[in-house]
Every structure is written in C-alpha cells, then in structure tokens.
Amino acid sequence: MRTLIIQLPPGLASPATSYPHTWVQAGQGLKPAPVQWSVGSLLPAADRQTETVAVLPAAVVSWHRVDLPPGLHKQPARLQAALQGLLEDRLLDDASLLHLALEPGARAGQTLWVAACDAAWLRATLASLQAAGRPVSRIAPALWPQATVAQQAFECAGQTWLAASGPHGRYAMPCAAQ
Numbered sequence: 001m002r003t004l005i006i007q008l009p010p011g012l013a014s015p016a017t018s019y020p021h022t023w024v025q026a027g028q029g030l031k032p033a034p035v036q037w038s039v040g041s042l043l044p045a046a047d048r049q050t051e052t053v054a055v056l057p058a059a060v061v062s063w064h065r066v067d068l069p070p071g072l073h074k075q076p077a078r079l080q081a082a083l084q085g086l087l088e089d090r091l092l093d094d095a096s097l098l099h100l101a102l103e104p105g106a107r108a109g110q111t112l113w114v115a116a117c118d119a120a121w122l123r124a125t126l127a128s129l130q131a132a133g134r135p136v137s138r139i140a141p142a143l144w145p146q147a148t149v150a151q152q153a154f155e156c157a158g159q160t161w162l163a164a165s166g167p168h169g170r171y172a173m174p175c176a177a178q
Contacts, residue, residue, distance in 0.1 A: 013128035040132030054136040058143040070109035
C-alpha cells in the first residue's frame with residue numbers, strides 16, 4: 001500500500017494553493033520519496049490502494065491534557081460534548097468552533113492528550129482538496145507532545161517557528177525576524 005502525505009497550509013486554501021507532498025511505500029520503512037509541491041488539482045491521484053494523509057501544521061494545533069471520565073467509550077455520541085466541557089476554560093476560542101481529536105489509543109478513564117484546531121479552517125481546507133479530486137482518508141499532526149522535552153525549529157508558510165514539546169504539552173511560536 002502507498003501513502004500520499006500532504007502538508008496542509010496554515011491559512012485558508014484556494015485552488016491556487018500549492019501543497020508540499022510526498023509518497024511513502026509500504027515495505028520500504030518510513031523512507032519517503034522526495035518532497036514535491038503541487039496545486040491541489042495537480043497532486044498525484046490516489047487509487048483504492050492509496051491512503052491520503054493530511055498533515056496539520058504545528059502552528060495551527062494546540063494540545064491539552066484531560067482526564068476523560070469513565071463510561072464515555074459506551075456513549076461515543078457524547079464524547080465531543082464531554083471534550084468541549086472539559087476544555088472550555090482552557091481554550092481561547094469557543095470549544096464548539098474547534099475540531100477536537102483524541103490521541104490514538106485513548107480510552108475513557110485515563111489522562112490523555114486532545115488536539116484542537118479551528119474547525120472551519122479544517123473543513124475548508126479538506127473541502128478544497130476534495131474539490132480537486134484528492135479526498136483525505138486520515139488527518140495527522142506534524143508535531144505532538146512527547147514524554148521527554150524536545151525542541152525543534154521548523155518552517156511554516158515562509159516563517160520560522162520554534163516548537164518545544166514535553167510531558168506538559170506542545171508549544172509553537174514564531175521566531176523573531178532577523
């Protein structure tokens with residue numbers, strides 16, 4: 001199986017938006033092909049044997065630690081409302097305006113990470129790829145919290161950012177212009 005990895009832009013996408021993307025082929029480890037850039041309509045076409053993964057830029061995702069109450073795994077319809085309630089005092093935006101996602105393998109009754117990003121931006125960006133005939137099958141963050149403290153510099157939309165990640169969260173901030 002092949003995986004097409006597309007980096008989403010931090011701003012609103014348009015038909016003229018150019019996306020960095022690469023391929024990863026099953027059986028070749030995690031060694032991706034060289035990164036290329038294409039507008040949405042010229043991204044490689046995906047077939048039934050291809051998974052398309054959209055990567056959220058680190059600058060648009062915030063991470064929050066929550067204690068998920070037990071029993072929610074039996075009531076998945078209440079999960080989103082529960083997350084909004086748990087995070088409403090910690091977020092700068094109204095929780096209903098955000099897309100919230102649990103860390104992989106998360107279970108109710110545990111302390112876990114929740115990723116948050118602007119829901120309207122995410123819907124519009126995914127709709128732009130869908131309109132270009134490149135539907136996304138999975139979404140993944142570019143960076144996530146780690147058990148040990150780590151720092152990393154990365155580039156996003158021509159701006160250099162510094163990210164620090166550790167057991168208390170992941171933070172990103174733009175570096176001052178030189």
